[in-house]
Amino acid sequence: xxxxxxxxxxxxxxxxxxxxxxxxxxxxxxxxxxxxxxxxxxxxxxxx
Amino acid sequence: xxxxxxxxxxxxxxxxxxxxxxxxxxxxxxxxxxxxxxxxxxxxxxxxxxxxxxxxxxxxxxxxxxxxxxxxxxxxxxxxxxxxxxxxxxxxxxxxxxxxxxxxxxxxxxxxxxxxxxxxxxxxxxxxxxxxxxxxxxxxxxxxxxxxxxxxxxxxxxxxxxxxxxxxxxxxxxxxxxxxxxxxxxxxxxxxxxxxxxxxxxxxxxxxxxxxxxxxxxxxxxxxxxxxxxxxxxxxxxxxxxxxxxxxxxxxxxxxxxxxxxx
Amino acid sequence: xxxxxxxxxxxxxxxxxxxxxxxxxxxxxxxxxxxxxxxxxxxxxxxxxxxxxxxxxxxxxxxxxxxxxxxxxxxxxxxxxxxxxxxxxxxxxxxxxxxxxxxxxxxxxxxxxxxxxxxxxxxxxxxxxxxxxxxxxxxxxxxxxxxxxxxxxxxxxxxxxxxxxxxxxxxxxxxxxxxxxxxxxxxxxxxxxxxxxxxxxxxxxxxxxxxxxxxxxxxxxxxxx
Numbered sequence: 001x002x003x004x005x006x007x008x009x010x011x012x013x014x015x016x017x018x019x020x021x022x023x024x025x026x027x028x029x030x031x032x033x034x035x036x037x038x039x040x041x042x043x044x045x046x047x048x
Numbered sequence: 049x050x051x052x053x054x055x056x057x058x059x060x061x062x063x064x065x066x067x068x069x070x071x072x073x074x075x076x077x078x079x080x081x082x083x084x085x086x087x088x089x090x091x092x093x094x095x096x097x098x099x100x101x102x103x104x105x106x107x108x109x110x111x112x113x114x115x116x117x118x119x120x121x122x123x124x125x126x127x128x129x130x131x132x133x134x135x136x137x138x139x140x141x142x143x144x145x146x147x148x149x150x151x152x153x154x155x156x157x158x159x160x161x162x163x164x165x166x167x168x169x170x171x172x173x174x175x176x177x178x179x180x181x182x183x184x185x186x187x188x189x190x191x192x193x194x195x196x197x198x199x200x201x202x203x204x205x206x207x208x209x210x211x212x213x214x215x216x217x218x219x220x221x222x223x224x225x226x227x228x229x230x231x232x233x234x235x236x237x238x239x240x241x242x243x244x245x246x247x248x249x250x251x252x253x254x255x256x257x258x259x260x261x262x263x264x265x266x267x268x269x270x271x272x273x274x275x276x277x278x279x280x281x282x283x284x285x286x287x288x289x290x291x292x293x294x295x296x297x298x299x300x301x302x303x304x305x306x307x308x309x310x311x
Numbered sequence: 312x313x314x315x316x317x318x319x320x321x322x323x324x325x326x327x328x329x330x331x332x333x334x335x336x337x338x339x340x341x342x343x344x345x346x347x348x349x350x351x352x353x354x355x356x357x358x359x360x361x362x363x364x365x366x367x368x369x370x371x372x373x374x375x376x377x378x379x380x381x382x383x384x385x386x387x388x389x390x391x392x393x394x395x396x397x398x399x400x401x402x403x404x405x406x407x408x409x410x411x412x413x414x415x416x417x418x419x420x421x422x423x424x425x426x427x428x429x430x431x432x433x434x435x436x437x438x439x440x441x442x443x444x445x446x447x448x449x450x451x452x453x454x455x456x457x458x459x460x461x462x463x464x465x466x467x468x469x470x471x472x473x474x475x476x477x478x479x480x481x482x483x484x485x486x487x488x489x490x491x492x493x494x495x496x497x498x499x500x501x502x503x504x505x506x507x508x509x510x511x512x513x514x515x516x517x518x519x520x521x522x523x524x525x526x527x528x529x530x531x532x533x534x535x536x
Contacts (some may be wrong), residue, residue, distance in 0.1 A: 012211040017122035017186040024179040025106060028132070029176075032280070035171040039287055044298050151531055199485075207482040214479060217469035227465050230528045231479065234458070237524065238483045245486035245513055249493070 064101060069096040091286035098279030105272035110275075113269045122186045127269055129179040131232040131277040136176045139169030139281065140204065159225035160296065162232055164288035166208050168281060173205045200243035207235035221296070273295035321409020322416070324381050328386070329417060336420060339379055343371040343425045348431060364435035365495035368426055369451065369488050375421050376414075376455050377480060380463040381473050383414055400511045403530035407460060411522070413457035415449075422448050438501030447498060450514040452492035459523040476512050490514050 109127030115125025143165040150158040163298045180198060192198065211231040218224035329336055350367050351360060399406060426448065429435070459480060466476040494510035 002151045017120060020122055020182045020186050021110070021124045024128050024182045025110070027178045027182070028175050031171055031175045035168075035284065039284070039291055042295070043291055044294050100427065151528075203482045203485050207479075210475075210478040210482060214465065214469055214475060217471060217475060223468060226532045227468060230461070230532050231465060232526065234461070234479075234525075235484060237520065238485070241486045241517060241520070242482075245489050248509060249489055 060145055064200065065100045069093065069100055072096075077113075089286070089290070091283050094279045095283030095287070098276050098281075098283055101272055101276035101279060105269060105276050108269045109273060114265055116266070119187055122183065123266075125179055126181045126266075127273045129176065129183055130270060130272040132172050132176040132179060135277045135281045136169055136172045136201075138278075139165050139172055139238070139285075140208065140236060142285075143169055143208070145231050147232040147236075150229045151233075156221075156225070157293075159228065160289055160292040161285075162225075162228055163212075164285055166212060166228075168284045168288055170205060170208050170212065171284070172277075172281065173201065175209070177201055177205060194246070194249070196243050196247035196249075199246045200239055202236065203242045204239035207236075207238055208232070211235055221299075223304050289302060314402075314405060317405045318412065319411045321401070321406055322413045325410060325413030326416065329413075335379070335382060336417065339375050339417075339421050340424060342378060343421055344428055346371050346374060347425065347428055351432060360433040364429050364433040365492045365499060368422070368429050368495060369492045371425050371429075371483060372418060372422055372452065372455065373481070373488060375425075376418055376459055377477050379417055379421075380459045380480070381416060381467075381476055383410060383460065383463050384467040385439075390476045403533040404526050404534070407464075407526045407529040408522070411453075411457045411460040411525075414438060414460050415453045418452040418456055419449065422452055435499045436501070437499055439498035439507075443498045443507070444495070447491060447494045447511065447514070450511065450518060451487060451494075454487040454491070454514055454517045454521065455484055457518065457525050461521075463465045463524040464529055464532065486513065487518055490517070 105125065109124050113124065113127070115121055116126075119126075145160055146158050146162045146165055149155070150162060177198075180201070184193060184198075185191050211228060214231055215224055215228045218227060347367055350363075350370065351357075354360060354363060425484060426444070430437075462476060462479045462483065466472040469475050490510045490513040494507050494514065497507040497510070
């Protein structure tokens with residue numbers, strides 16, 4: 001266990017972790033945008 | 049469940065744009081004429097409001113919300129994770145209800161709604177599962193744990209992906225409708241049973257958070273994000289339903305290849 | 312009572328088919344035996360084999376059941392529809408319960424020699440009674456057979472059914488594998504905390520739910536599908 005991790009365990013509070021936060025928000029947007037794109041992609045052309 | 053007082057709802061640019069969007073869409077829908085596909089229908093108001101609320105809510109979640117007491121910055125993942133969990137449940141509950149409704153009434157629209165709700169549910173479920181794993185890594189130390197909610201979500205996702213696969217492999221519309229509905233009901237029941245059986249097996253996950261156990265600034269941000277997801281979900285569901293209807297109409301009456309018709 | 316007689320008639324017909332063409336059953340036995348052997352080689356060492364014996368039994372049964380279920384509607388399915396079934400002069404609910412019961416019996420016929428083989432190859436401890444083991448095996452096989460029969464009826468109507476069947480079947484039987492493996496392990500290794508009852512109860516609830524609900528779904532998709 002590294003000193004950093006030991007400090008985290010010591011206080012019981014998770015410190016840092018912005019990487020995971022960014023990743024989570026990116027996942028949300030990627031999936032939503034991807035799904036909307038797939039809706040658009042699959043729409044038959046020439047009608048509403 | 050008291051709603052937060054109005055003063056607690058700061059008027060941010062996101063909410064202002066959301067209110068404007070409702071007005072603009074309402075006006076556009078009153079006017080006749082051809083509009084781009086993403087602004088053509090009543091449900092697009094839901095989509096636009098959802099988008100604005102999501103931007104607003106996520107900004108609040110990332111910047112305004114205080115650090116969570118125990119989880120620190122990582123707690124901000126909850127503003128994505130929890131609403132997606134709620135809406136995934138809503139989506140699959142609706143799928144099951146539509147499926148039962150279809151088997152009882154036989155209405156074609158309900159069959160298309162089963163397909164739509166299941167697919168939107170899978171999309172939201174992927175967000176749920178991935179953000180859940182990203183939340184688990186810093187808090188539990190592992191991406192995956194054999195926790196009842198994780199396992200049953202994964203099983204549920206696999207089941208509904210299976211149902212959609214089944215649907216894509218069937219061509220006869222009546223048969224496809226019947227079998228999809230049966231599969232959707234099976235998938236829902238299996239999800240419930242899986243949840244309770246894995247909970248018996250082992251339980252480690254914290255209990256579901258209710259507004260009572262969560263600090264009030266978190267509640268507000270959570271609510272905004274939840275409503276954002278709800279609006280977006282409505283938009284996606286109706287949009288997907290229109291797509292299903294357009295595809296069904298195309299399959300029922302394929303356009304004649306006029307150039308190749310022999311004289 | 313008439314319903315029960317009809318169900319037994321369907322079971323008899325299904326088992327007669329098995330009896331006339333025993334290559335199916337022997338194929339299943341060889342399949343599960345080979346799987347037991349392979350699984351032992353996939354383990355880190357022989358010392359863990361007693362601990363994974365229950366898992367080997369149930370993994371073998373689940374995989375074998377996908378093969379037997381895939382066959383279970385072959386005779387009725389012509390041109391990708393279950394038209395053969397509609398022509399039977401009995402209610403579809405009866406057909407479902409007959410088919411599911413026959414599938415459960417076939418699975419039990421695989422389960423007994425498979426368990427014996429696992430005992431020979433994996434040397435599990437045996438603290439419980441043979442009767443308890445039999446109860447768990449029976450309940451587990453029935454819990455695999457009912458949803459399996461329904462899923463087979465659904466999957467055989469689609470193109471590429473043998474690939475689709477596991478996709479629909481495996482997520483559905485996660486609780487069965489979990490509960491049956493726990494219960495079997497507790498029977499084999501002894502049950503000081505008296506937990507086996509909870510797992511058997513879960514299997515019972517699963518059986519009850521699926522033997523009733525799946526029959527209704529089956530008759531719905533066969534009668535109007």
